[in-house]
Amino acid sequence: MTLGLINANPVVHAKKERVARTEDLHGDDAVDPLEIYDFVRDIRDPEHPYSLEQLSVLSEESITVDEKLGRILITFTPTIQHCSMATVIGLCLRVKLKHYFPPHFKVDIKVSPGSHANEESVNKQLNDKERVAAALENPNLRQLVDECLYSNEL
Amino acid sequence: MAQLSQLTQYIESYVDSSRSSTQQAASVDAIAYLLKNDILTLETLVTEMGMYLTTTDNIIRTRGILLLAELLTRLASKPLDNVTIHSLISFFTDRLADWRALRGALIGCLALMKRKSNMGRVTDNDARAVAQAYLENVQVQSLGQHDRKLCFEILECLLDHYPESVASLGDDLVYGICGAIDGEKDPRCLMLTFHIVEILARLFPDPSGPLASFAGDLFDILGCYFPIHFTHPQGEDVDVKRDDLSRALMLAFSSTTLFEPFAIPLLLEKLSSSLPLAKVDSLKYLSNCLLKYGDDRMTKHVEAIWFSVKDAIFCSEQEPMLSLASELLDHVGFQENEIVTEAIILLQKVILENSGLSLSLIVGDKDINTIVNTVTSFRSYNDIPLQSKHKLCAIGRILYVSAKASITCCNRVFESFFFRLMDTLGLSVRNSSGDCLPNFDYVFSERLNFGALYLCIELLAACRDLVVGSEELTSKSVSAQESWCCMLHSFSSLLMKAFSSVLDASTDKDAYEADIYSGVKGLQILATFPGEFLPISKSIFENVLLTFISIIVEDFNKTLLWKLALKALVQIGSFIDRFHESEKALSYNYIVVEKIVSLMFLDDFGLPFQLRLEAISDIGTTGLNVMLKIVQGLEDAIFANLSEVYVHGNLKSAKIAVQLLECYSNKLLPGIHGAGDFEDVLSRFAVNIWNQIENSMAFSVGAQENELLNATMTAMKLAVGSCSEGSQGKIIKKAYSVLSSCPSFTLMESMPITGTVQLEGLQHTQDLECFSCRDKWVISLFASAIIAVRPQTHIPNIRVVLHLFMTNLLKGHVPAAQALGSMVNKLCPKSNGVEISSTCTLEDALDIIFNTSLWDSHNHGPLKRCSGIGVDNEMGLANLCLSASNCQLLQVCAIEGLAWIGKGLLLRGHEKVKDITMIFLRCLLSSGGIDNLPLNQGSLENNQEQDVLPSVAKSAADAFHVLMSDSEICLNKRFHANIRPLYKQRFFSSVLPILVSSMAESRLSNTRSMLYRALAHIISDTPLIAVLSEAKKIIPILLDSLSILSTYNLDKDILYNLLLVLSGILMDKNGQETVVENAHVIINCLIGLVGYPHMMVVRETAIQCLVAMSRLPHARIYPMRTQVLRSVQKALDDPKRAVRHEAVRCRQAWASIASRSLHF
Known part of the structure; x- marks a missing residue:
């Protein structure tokens, strides 16, 4: 399909250490960015055997949650401007969150401003229900997404 | 049974290589049996086998010789005469030349040579012949692994058992061995070869002997194995470890001084390699060689070794250099890593072996001196760059090790460094002739130099350990004339002041942490010089203690300092205790212990009470x-x-x-x-x-x-529990006298045993309120004392005491019930021989408990309310439990009391416990239904109270919990209870069928729920292994109880315990079968619990159980998939994070049983 890698030489960052949350049985256990980050940081990059965390596509700060309104906003940064994999990464995020969070959360997924050449079209594509559903019915895309989500290569 | 007549058949079946190996082994066994029992002689066997041993058919000859060899291996403990042995060994020696049938010959030689001398043994001449034939004919390197191993075993055996005869072979032998072991790679063979070299070296110690000419070659062969790099795959069952190989090689290296010219350069070279393993090994080998090779040969290497060791210590990458926090006061030092540890050990040995040369190297070392000068220019710990911290620490260790080696070393190190450090600290002045004198006028105004302080403490620690460590160097033999003693003596008081000033200046900030550690450590070292050791006077010791104590009393806000000071005091205390320092103990008692104790009585101190208690209990441990x-x-x-x-x-x-x-x-x-x-x-x-x-x-x-x-009760119990019978008796006597002086307890000794217990003025509805405060204390403490006594302790007037407890039990006094339980648990079953009237056997006690009528409904006005009960007016405890149905409180008290008594009996395995169980059961069955009925008219005035009281059925169900659970309060090992092993299992298996059958019979929902409650108690308190064996029966009941319990929010703990049992069954292999059978029901039940609102851990555990269920066979659980997924979906929105996490895991597990993704 592709004739070579889009970003052949990505910068790989160290994984951050996972801090175990302190056991606080009476504390406020509301959904927070770290919880979401813990779910998505290990998604594999479609091109490389590294996690999105390692490639610095995602960070804890790039996730915001509003539990009262039930909204999650994730902004991710593709490794290069013209990355055609941005939509695939977004699709992976969407699929994973759909499975791991109750349906009343509305999930918005965006590329961070200025990080992609076709920022607007990518954002539109990722937040359009119909187009997401259509994409997931495409067996090739579906397989790619599944590989990223359940890969053991990391 | 083997038969002589079948001998040919046996031989034939062994020699025939087409037979299976079990058949062959069987025939060897059979022949060996014949030989052992003298049914067959060796001569006959050999004659019989003649053809097989000499035929020209290679395969048959091989098998034949192997058979003979195998047989000889099994006859190791059968005496044989010399002629037989001679002819056999000659035969096998000949066969060594026959390379096609070599294995048999090797095994045969080995078997014969390994024989013990009292069983008939190979002569020296024969052994030499074997060795010769071996050296001439066997090409070890060309053989397979197993044969090589046999060859090496023969060599080892020859060298071990026949040293004289093989020694005469001289050069040939050494040459042959070199040839044999060259290039060996198998770890098992290597173990042997290393050992062979070791013995060989022992055999030819002579520097001009045969080994000398081959030493270089031999070491070339050995040297290439160093350092052992052994990556044998895990799968193969080689039981040789890298460490074993390394140790064997080390012994081979150090086996003879002849290796010295080759070994030391090699080791030094490898020490400079970057491989940590090589470094550690080299250091270990060097230490070992140092001892074996001796001073003469090693002197020339000392310098080289010193530089390598120095490099190893300096360059090793120690992680955090001063790991002060973890090590606390024992070793202020660095995170040990293996290289440094080994390097230090080596350094220690070098100094011990050759102190003069090595010390002058250390003292004169340029690096050390520059570092001492530069490091000491930084004032505080945090200012020192990381690199220098490493070096400081390394020097600290080196100085410590070298000063600790001996008195002369200590002198040298002190002479070269001590005054310099004092100068840096500013504690010394020079007089006109340049001598260093303590500067007593020094004013401690600014922060002392950390580096110098640190090194100074290392030196002090070294000389303290030197004096303490060596037996012969007791304080008297260390004369005060030693120069280090003089120096220490003149500066000790100043040092003391310096350390205290460091502590005074410190605050609780991080910047001062290192200072605090070193200050406390310095003081502690000063205080732990032994006995009458001159340089440190008594006043200094006392000053140190005073400093610490004042910290304890005043500086409680500086947490770290306070903790360390306390710890130091504890360590000083244990030091005094360990070395029996009587004089110091006096000061310690006077200054520390009395002060600490006095803290307890002062209440106007700022020191928080909790800290005082901590101090007092810690000091107490010394x-x-x-x-x-x-x-x-x-x-x-x-x-x-x-x-x-x-x-x-x-x-x-x-x-x-x-x-x-x-x-x-x-x-x-x-x-x-x-x-x-x-x-x-x-x-x-x-x-x-x-x-x-x-x-x-x-x-x-x-x-x-x-x-x-x-x-107070706990303290009383523990105190009584730790006493012996005699003192317990005294305590009980005292207690009894106090008890009997109380007017409200009637303790008439003449009270008839079957008589009525007087319940004067008892208002059961007010239960304990009617006690005066003092009475309550007296009876409670008396009960605690009784709970804790040993079985043999004499209890006065035991019958009266029993009565007393019985009456109090009915008032709802739980300790009384527990005391009764312990009494029936500990009483002797039967008095042997002459019966003394005052003793009371278990039977008597039970008689009193169950047959005394406790309730006389006619005599007492206030009790008239309850007069509806029973035809006879007197009631025993058992009847009270059952039928005082219109006086519930009384019934509840009776049941609870009976539960404790039952527990006492259950623990000792008494059969009466069955009756008690039946009583509880009847309570359950009878009153469970009644609870819902309108109350009897007679007890109308109790109406409001009864609503809040636990119902009778419930307390009967909870009685099972009392029976089965382990109690901290009474009836345990600490309080000398009589506990039979496996009592829980026994009770479980006897009660379970009864409960199950009554459950099947009962119709009322209320009764059933109470039965489930009782069962839940029993199941969750029984060891899992017992429950597992009944899993088939248990699971349906367990699930029912879970679903019933989940409707009440009050019983969440019972529910949780039960759920844990279920998860235990799910996780265990033995439970699998039943689980598979009941998969649907279990899953349905768990789905119900996923939403349990009252307890988070229940939800979490339920979801975890569902995860475990997803591993069951696919076909069985697939139909439940959508249902599970739907319920877990709800859990994704759980308010608790832990539950959400489990839900995600569970969802994934269940979704993926159909496909990789989460399709529905």
Whole structure:
């Protein structure tokens, strides 16, 4: 399909250490960015055997949650401007969150401003229900997404 | 049974290579049996086998020789005469030349040579012949692994058992061995080859002997194995470890001094490699060689070794250099890593072997001197760059090791460094002739130099350890003329001041942490020089203690400093105790212990009470004498506070007393336990409590009452429990006398056994309220004392005591019930021989308990309400439980009391417990239904109360919990209970069928739910292994109880315990089968619990169980998939994070049983 890698030489960052949350049985256990980050940081990059965390596509700060309104906003940064994999990464995020969070959360997924050449079209594509559903019915895309989500290569 | 006539057949079946290996082994066994029992002689066998041994067919000859060899291996313990052995060994020696049939020959030679001398053994001449033939004919390197191993075993055996005969072979032997072991790679063979070299070296120690000419070659062969790099795959069952190989090689290296010219350069070279493993190994080998090769040969290497060791210590990457926090005071030093540890060991050995040369190297070392000069230019620890911290630490270690080696070394190190450090610290002045003198006028105004302080402490630690460590260097033999002693002597008081000033200046900030550590450590070292050691005078010791104590009293805000000071005091205390320093012990007692104890009595101090208790209990651990004083002091404090409470009802004292008592029972008593001398103290404590109660007639304990009473009871129990029978008897006697002086307890000895227990003025509805405060204390404490006694202890007037407890039991006094339980648990079953009237056997006691009529409904006005009951007016305990149905409170009390009595009986395995169980069961069955009925008219006035009271059925169900659970309060090992092994399992298996059958019969929902409750108690308290064996029966009931319990929110703990049992069954292999059968029901039940609103862990565990269920066979669980996924979806929105996490896991597990993704 592709004739070579889009970003052949990505910068790989160290994984951050996972801090175990302190056991606080009476504390406020509301959904927070770290919880979401813990779910998505290990998604594999479609091109490389590294996690999105390692490639610095995602960070804890790039996730915001509003539990009262039930909204999650994730902004991710593709490794290069013209990355055609941005939509695939977004699709992976969407699929994973759909499975791991109750349906009343509305999930918005965006590329961070200025990080992609076709920022607007990518954002539109990722937040359009119909187009997401259509994409997931495409067996090739579906397989790619599944590989990223359940890969053991990391 | 083997037959002689079948001999040919046996031989034939062994030699025939087409037979299976089991058949062959069987025939060897059969022939060996014939030989062992002298049915067959070796001569006959050999004659019989003649053809097989000599035929020209290679395969048959091989098998034949192998058979003979195998047989000889099995005859190791059968005596053989010399002629036979000679002819056999000659035969095998000949066969060594026959390379096609070599294995048999090897095994045969080995078997014969390994024989013990009393069984007939190969002669020296024959052995030499074997060796010769071996050297001439066997090409070891060309053989397979197994044969090579045999060859090496033969060599090892020859060298071990026949050294003289093989030694005469000289050069040939050494040459042959070199040839054989060259290039060997198999670890098992290598173990042998290394050992062979070791023995060989022992055989030819002569520097001009045969080994000398081959030493270089031999070492070339050995040297290439170093350092052992062994990556044998895990799968192969080679039982040789890398460490074994390395050790064997090390022994081979150091086996002879002839290797020295080759080994040391190699080791030094490898030491400079970057491979950590090589470094560690080289250091180890060097240490070993150093000892074996001796001083003469090693002198020339000392310098090279020193530089390598220095490099190893300096360059090793120590992680955090001063790991002060973890190590605390024992070793202020660095995170040990293996290289440094080994390097230090080597350095120690070098210094011991060759102190003069190595010390002048160390002292004169340029690096060390520059570093000492530069590091000391930084004032505080945090200013020092990381690199220099490493070096500082390394030098600290080096100086410590070199000073500690011996007195002369210590002198040298002190001479070269001590004054310099003093100069840096500013503690010294030079007089006109350049001598260094202590500067007593020094004003400690600014922060002292950390680096110098640190090195100085290392030096002090070294000389302290030098004096303490060596037996012969007791204080007297270390003469004060030694130069280090003089230096230390002149500076000791100044150093003391310096360390204290460091502590004074410190604050609780991070910047001062290192200072605090070094200050405390310095003081502690000064205080732990042994006995009459001259340089450190008594006044310095006392000053150190005073400094620490003032920190304890005043500086409690500086947490770290306070903790360290306390720890230092504890260590000084244990040092004194360990070395029996009588003089220092006096000062310690005077300064530390008394001060600490006095802290207990002062209440205007700023020092928080919790910290005082911590200090007192920690100091108490240092030694027996100290402990004695501390316990005494604590007791005095307790009694002072208690009397405040008794007399004035002082609330504050009550709070303090509770804390003191808790400290006494939780911290001090466990420490005392086992030390014999303390029994007096403990019994005195118990008796004193009684005395105090006896003397204070008017009691006014206020709001803290229950807490204080509980703490006192615990202390009483523990104190009594740790005493011997004699003192326990005394305590009980005292207690009894106090008890009998109470007017409200009638203790008439003449009371008829079957008579009615008097319940004067008993208002059961008011239960314990009717006790006066003092009475409650007396009876509770008496019960605690009874709970804790040993079985043999004499209890006066036991029948009366039983009656007393019985009456109190009905008032709802739980300790009385527990005391009864312990009594029936400990009484002797039958008195043997002459019966003394005052003793009471178990049977008597049970008789009293069950047959005394407790309730005389006609005599007492206030009890008229209950008069509807029974045809006869007198009721025993059992009947009370059952039929006082219109007087529920009484019934509940009776049941609870009976439960404790039942527990006592259950633990000892008495059969009466069955009756008791049946009583509970009848309560369950009869009253479970009644509860919902309108109340009897006779008890109308109890109406409101009964609503809040636990229902009878419920308390009967909970009685099973009392029966089965382990109690901390009574009836355990600490209180000398009589516990039969496996009592829980036994009870479980006997009660389970009864409960199950009655469950099937009962119709009323209320009764059923109570039965489930009882069952839940039993199941969750039984060891899982017993439950598993009944899994088939249990699971349906368990699920039913889970679903019933989940409707009430009050029983969440029972529910959770039950769920844990279920998860235990799910996880265990033995439960799998039943689980698979009941998969649907279990899953349905778990789905119900996923939404359990009252307890988070229940939801979490339920989801975890669902995850476990997803591993069952696919076909079985697939139909449930959508249902599970739907319910877990809800859990994704759980308010608790832990539950959400489990839900995600569970969803994934269940979704993926159909496909990789989460399709529905």
